[in-house]
Amino acid sequence: KAVEPPQPSAALQSLKTARLLRPEQLLSLSYPAGINGMSSPNPALNAAVSKKGTSFKYDPNFLLQFKTVFTEQPSMEFHQQVKTLIGDNDGGR
Amino acid sequence: MSEQVDLTTIPISPDGDRGENESSTAAADIDSKLVTVFHDKDNFNVKHPLQNKWTLWFTKPSSGKGDNWNDLLKEVITFNSVEEFWGIYNNIAPVSELALKSDYHLFKEGVRPEWEDQQNKHGGKWSYSFKEKRNIDINDIWLHTMLAAIGETLEEDNDGEVMGVVVNVRKAFFRVGVWTRTIGKSIPNRGDGDVAGGKGRPAEKGKQILENIGKRFKEILKLPATEYVEFSGHTDAAHSGSTRAKAKFTV
Numbered sequence: 001k002a003v004e005p006p007q008p009s010a011a012l013q014s015l016k017t018a019r020l021l022r023p024e025q026l027l028s029l030s031y032p033a034g035i036n037g038m039s040s041p042n043p044a045l046n047a048a049v050s051k052k053g054t055s056f057k058y059d060p061n062f063l064l065q066f067k068t069v070f071t072e073q074p075s076m077e078f079h080q081q082v083k084t085l086i087g088d089n090d091g092g093r
Numbered sequence: 094m095s096e097q098v099d100l101t102t103i104p105i106s107p108d109g110d111r112g113e114n115e116s117s118t119a120a121a122d123i124d125s126k127l128v129t130v131f132h133d134k135d136n137f138n139v140k141h142p143l144q145n146k147w148t149l150w151f152t153k154p155s156s157g158k159g160d161n162w163n164d165l166l167k168e169v170i171t172f173n174s175v176e177e178f179w180g181i182y183n184n185i186a187p188v189s190e191l192a193l194k195s196d197y198h199l200f201k202e203g204v205r206p207e208w209e210d211q212q213n214k215h216g217g218k219w220s221y222s223f224k225e226k227r228n229i230d231i232n233d234i235w236l237h238t239m240l241a242a243i244g245e246t247l248e249e250d251n252d253g254e255v256m257g258v259v260v261n262v263r264k265a266f267f268r269v270g271v272w273t274r275t276i277g278k279s280i281p282n283r284g285d286g287d288v289a290g291g292k293g294r295p296a297e298k299g300k301q302i303l304e305n306i307g308k309r310f311k312e313i314l315k316l317p318a319t320e321y322v323e324f325s326g327h328t329d330a331a332h333s334g335s336t337r338a339k340a341k342f343t344v
Contacts, residue, residue, distance in 0.1 A: 009135070010135035010136060011130075011134060011135050012180075014130075014135065014136055014137045014138070015140065015174075015176055015177065015180065017138070018137055018138050018139050018140040018174075018176070019138065019139050019140070020139070020140055020141075020142040020173070020174060021127070021139045021140065021141055021142060025127060025139070026141070026142075029127060029129065031129065031131050031132075032131050032132055035131045055144060055245070055250050056141075056142055056143060056144040056245065057144070057244060057245045057246060058141070058175065058240075058243070058244035058245070058246070059244065059246070060237060060240040060241065060244060060246070062244075063175060063178075063240045063243070063244055064240070065131070066130065066141075066175055066176065066178075066179045067179060067182075067183075069130050069131060069134050069179070070130050070134065070176045070179040070180055070183070071179070071180070071183045071184075072180050072183075072184075073180060073183075073184040074170065074172065074177050074180035074181050074184070075170075078170070078180075078181075078184055079184065081169075081170075082169065082184070082185055085151060085153075085167040085169055086151050086153065086167070086169075086185075086186070
């Protein structure tokens, strides 16, 4: 029977097409309530971003906020690819 | 421009409230076009760049039949945004589920996680072995090690030392490490400047930079003051025929 080719999820399509933020955008961005952006909570760490314009330092607490927000596999083939490379994690063959 | 602009639409009073409101609305307009994953997790148009591109590698456990290391070391994926990092992390096995003799390596793009690599062969690593495997949360430790690497908080801007991070799953221990470009000395052909391996960086400063990386790593591992992370040069380990080479520095 004919199988519909799987379509990338909306989140994966966004990941592929989204542009990388520039330093000044990163610093001025306002995040939704409850999200700590780059201007807080650790300005000392992020001073580097504005200073050089090319340096991106991220506090671990900033990065951890993404953990439950971006959960899609990073490409359509990723699971299969990982399975081929790594195997089934069954303790070896 | 033949059409005349309606003058009432132009803010003319610099001291009035109206002028300020107009400009802040304009700024908000520009911002509102930047949709992050936090604003809309399915339809975002900007992502958070990393300072470096990073490649995740995996070492498969040997079958015990004389496998070639090159066949066991697998390049998984290269990425350059925070969002991609989490897409990867959320879709691969945590360290606690890996078979014995597996490794994950997260290295800067273009650097193979092998001491023979041109960019590693004059370097070394900070490492620590957790021998009480049951008493630690290795997944959390490895995650925080990776976050410090991609977030660039292991070293200062111009240190130029960190090449990658690694976790080894072994029968008797989990070992976590940070690989550096140098062992605090200058490297042939790295120039005269104050860069990692450059002649312009005094040995004392090189050592200081490595020790600072070791201290930050130790904090990430949440080790008590009574435990030490050890630094050793890759070639020391190779020549001694063991990864238990004598530590060059400890913190």
